[in-house]
Amino acid sequence: MAPVQVRGEVLSIRRVGDYHALTLVAPGIAEHARPGHFVALAVGGEDTSMLLRRAFSIYRVQERGVYGGTVEIVFAVHGRGTAWLARCRPHDPVDVVGPLGRPFALPREAVTATLVGGGYGAAPLFSLAEQLRRRDCRVDFVLGAATESRLFGALEAKRMSTQVAITTEDGSLGERGRVTDVLPAMMARSGAEVVYACGPMGMLRAVTEIATAYGAHSQCAVEESMACGVGVCMSCVLPVVGDDGRTRMVRSCVEGPVFNGERVRWDAIGTVPPDTVGAPDDAAGGGHRP
């Protein structure tokens, strides 16, 4: 379904630990949103000097209601744009483009799934869990963060799953450590066939390795820096192996953000591997300007 651009409006904004949960009235987006889709928000108001949109996973949507469709995101203040969003108040206008990207692939049959979220990366996993449970899948959660205030959705995860494992790097909640410390045992207990993950690149790489070692399929939502979010600028690429076995620099905003983890060349992110289609074959070939 094609994305739309709508002039949205803030319905509510609240603090959730270190994060902000922002609900926008954005008609036309909720109806077509699938778990793993994202929205791109214009920040800074009408004459903003921040030209590039900010991308956020969709946490949840409401198709109808008094206000028409709503979209909720969960975000951390990172730089100027997210600081501006955090200052938004009800009724403020926010221009929204979405739903964008390729969502999580859902299994055709009932499978056993483990959902792994790092920090705000947990946000898109709850609507996914709902969909999976509707398909009679067993759903377990592993949520991790640096510290308790950066864990998102621990209670919600408990409600929606068979088992939940929590990790924090400082041990403030759950086990001290990282999601990947507890993931193998979790998968072994449940016999997980699919792992869905969203979080920092390093986590996704480690999760894919564990999933692959267990013979499980992996679906990872990546976070690459994006200028347009709609597929026209080529800034959000990463090396991904295609069906033909060849590596290409692939746009994560339209062919992702969800990828089959085994297809992503995690170790080569930030480079153009020499065997990539169209990689420079000599030093001179690589020196072009934009």
Place this chain on the structure above:
Amino acid sequence: MTRMRITDGRPGSTPLPDLDMSTSLAGAELPSPVLTASGCAAAGRELDQFFDVTEIGAVVTKSIMLRPRAGRPTPRMAETPSGMLNSIGLQGPGIDAFLERDLAWLRRRGARAVVSIAGGTVDEYTKLAQRLRHVDGVTAVEVNISCPNVEDRGQVFACDRNAAATVVAAVRRATAPGVPVLAKLSPDVTDIVSIAESVVDAGADGLSMINTLLGMVVDTDTMRPALAGVTGGLSGPAIRPVAVRAVWQVHAALPEVPILGMGGIRTGLDALEFVLAGASAVSVGTVVFHDPAAPLRVAHELQRALGERGFGRFADAVGYAHRPLPPVAEPAAPDHQEAPVEEEA
């Protein structure tokens, strides 16, 4: 599909003034003077979700090379005040896939296509032009000469009169006679007029200006360059005055040469600046990343702005700012017959 457009405060329902917006760009007849910019619209397909790409002047496609190209490592972009820096490195599928997929789509869709080409040698540019010669649906060829010449220690073609002229002459020779060739100029030169003269002498039918300015951002957290490619091209509203200046200077020196103006156009009034300075058409680039419907919105805003200033035809506004100050207000701009403002002492 719901399409809501931001209209810089104007209600979207206001009818557009009745105005002839068609333009002739170096012989290419366009129904609208607003186009996309190379590298900011891919080949039109993605933006067609946000506005009807057949309604704008033309889609200017991402510079295409002979062979597939992977481009630069990431990070490839950094936001800057009212702009951005990019070092994409001309990632693209190569001319064969482009013709088969992208140009074919534009043709099926009924959109006009200005095809941008890029190469590392004169021979590559020539071969690209030859490939385009035998396909339908090429409204114009734009030659991106802001590429390093691999045969001359990576010197950028656009920064050298002779190298720029050699490429443009070769492309002009290889291109079908009825298809205009636009040379795209870089602002990173001491004297843009002399480069413009040189490529026009070499056969360019028109000029696209400006390409990005070379820039750099240092990330103060990592304390390293923000882009993997270290330097990148600066674009967006931040560069607009540089672009308007370049268009003004070249139009003053070569008033007969059609110009496709670009650099930071965000609104219809921004576009009008370029037109008054001498552009026969404009491209909207980086601002598309902010507002994916920008090209059509800018076209509508420009039409309103021209109407408000009393113009009956878009063509009458081209280069208007170069006219000597009239002793009394000219009939062409009846809305602005104010008494001359006294200059500040």
